[in-house]
Structure formats: structure tokens, C-alpha cells
Amino acid sequence: MIVITADQVDSRNQPDRAASVLETLNGAGGPGLLLPADRTAGDEIQVLPASAEDALAIVLELTREDAWSVGVGIGPVRLPLPLATREATGEAFFAARDAVTRAKKSQTRFALTRAGDDSAEALRGADAEALIALLLVLRERRTDGGWELYDLLTTGLTQSESAERLGITAGAASLRARAAGIRVEKAASEALVRLLDTVNRSADPAGSSGDAWPR
Numbered sequence: 126m127i128v129i130t131a132d133q134v135d136s137r138n139q140p141d142r143a144a145s146v147l148e149t150l151n152g153a154g155g156p157g158l159l160l161p162a163d164r165t166a167g168d169e170i171q172v173l174p175a176s177a178e179d180a181l182a183i184v185l186e187l188t189r190e191d192a193w194s195v196g197v198g199i200g201p202v203r204l205p206l207p208l209a210t211r212e213a214t215g216e217a218f219f220a221a222r223d224a225v226t227r228a229k230k231s232q233t234r235f236a237l238t239r240a241g242d243d244s245a246e247a248l249r250g251a252d253a254e255a256l257i258a259l260l261l262v263l264r265e266r267r268t269d270g271g272w273e274l275y276d277l278l279t280t281g282l283t284q285s286e287s288a289e290r291l292g293i294t295a296g297a298a299s300l301r302a303r304a305a306g307i308r309v310e311k312a313a314s315e316a317l318v319r320l321l322d323t324v325n326r327s328a329d330p331a332g333s334s335g336d337a338w339p340r
Contacts, residue, residue: 126159126217128220128221129171129173130198131195132228134193142168146193150172157176158175160173165211172210173213180197185314188234196222197224199220201328202215235254235258237250274287284299
């Protein structure tokens with residue numbers, strides 16, 4: 126399974142962000158979760174995404190404003206799951222702890238750890254980390270105008286409809302989308318979801334099939 130542990134950046138000097146983030150994650154329009162996202166410490170949250178697609182969406186949202194150090198752990202989780210995320214345990218949770226510790230020292234404030242001793246699969250996890258970090262660098266360079274267009278497109282509007290909403294020409298919207306790397310991000314995200322799903326299945330075949338991980 127995939128576990129996300131996120132620690133708020135400079136929480137001593139910043140207002141608490143955990144409450145609003147948890148409300149968004151657990152809300153009706155939030156991502157798919159196996160359990161409600163939870164606060165595990167004063168400024169730390171833990172999330173158990175329902176799928177690789179949900180996991181990547183959460184990572185991208187949490188890293189958007191450089192307000193969180195985000196660690197992804199992939200591996201077995203003890204089943205059956207408890208009622209609360211903070212009560213769950215397993216190798217994926219330990220891997221997420223390792224990842225968030227490394228993320229605090231990373232340029233992108235992101236890291237991914239694949240649990241287990243299989244060197245080939247560990248390398249695949251490292252590949253996923255490197256490629257996600259590359260996508261995060263692309264997003265860091267996006268201008269406010271690029272984010273305006275991106276946010277409209279993610280609501281389901283077409284590029285022409287988004288251009289009209291922004292009061293710009295279709296040609297200007299096309300140039301803005303290209304500069305923002307919006308199509309590149311979409312293609313990369315789809316590929317990364319497939320890679321994360323592969324890493325997840327190889328790290329936790331029991332969890333992927335729904336069988337209980339031994340206590």
C-alpha cells in the first residue's frame with residue numbers, strides 16, 4: 126500500500142495548516158482514501174490513499190505551495206485496517222517516516238521510500254522518486270498566470286472556455302499552457318501513476334490482492 130506522511134514547514138512560525146488540509150482531503154470532493162486522513166502530531170498528517178492516482182494527486186497538491194515536506198512510503202500495511210489512520214502500522218508507514226525525514230533536506234521537499242530489501246525494486250522506487258521530483262521542479266517554475274489556466278482546466282473547462290474566462294485569446298491561452306508545461310504534466314502524471322502502481326504491487330502483493338498482511 127501507499128502511505129503519505131507530511132510535515133508542515135516552519136510550523137513554529139506559521140499558522141497551523143493541518144486542520145484545513147485534513148478538511149479538504151476528507152471532504153466530499155477530496156481524493157479516494159482507505160481511511161480518513163489524520164493528524165499524527167501537532168504539525169504532521171498521515172494519509173492512506175486508495176490508489177496510485179490518488180497518491181500522486183495528494184503529493185502534487187501538498188507540494189504546490191512549499192508548505193509541506195512530503196514523504197511517500199510503499200510497502201505492506203498490517204490488515205485489517207483499524208478505524209483511524211494514526212492507529213495503522215506496517216512497513217509502508219515506516220517507509221513513509223524515512224521518506225519525510227529525507228524530504229526535509231530535499232530541494233523539492235519530497236521523497237519516496239519503497240520498503241523491503243529487493244535491490245531491483247528499491248531502484249524502481251528511486252526511479253519514481255526522481256521522476257516525481259522532476260515534475261515538481263517543472264511545477265515550481267509555473268507562473269501565476271500558468272496556475273490560473275491550470276486550475277480552470279482541472280475543473281473540466283476546455284482551453285477555449287478557460288481563455289474566455291480569463292479574458293484572453295485562444296492563442297494566448299495556448300502559449301500560456303505551453304509555457305506552463307500543462308500538457309507535459311498531464312502526460313508525465315499518467316506515466317507516474319502507472320509506475321507508482323507497479324511499485325506498489327511489487328512491494329505489497331498481499332495488500333494489492335486484498336489478503337491480510339500477517340500480524
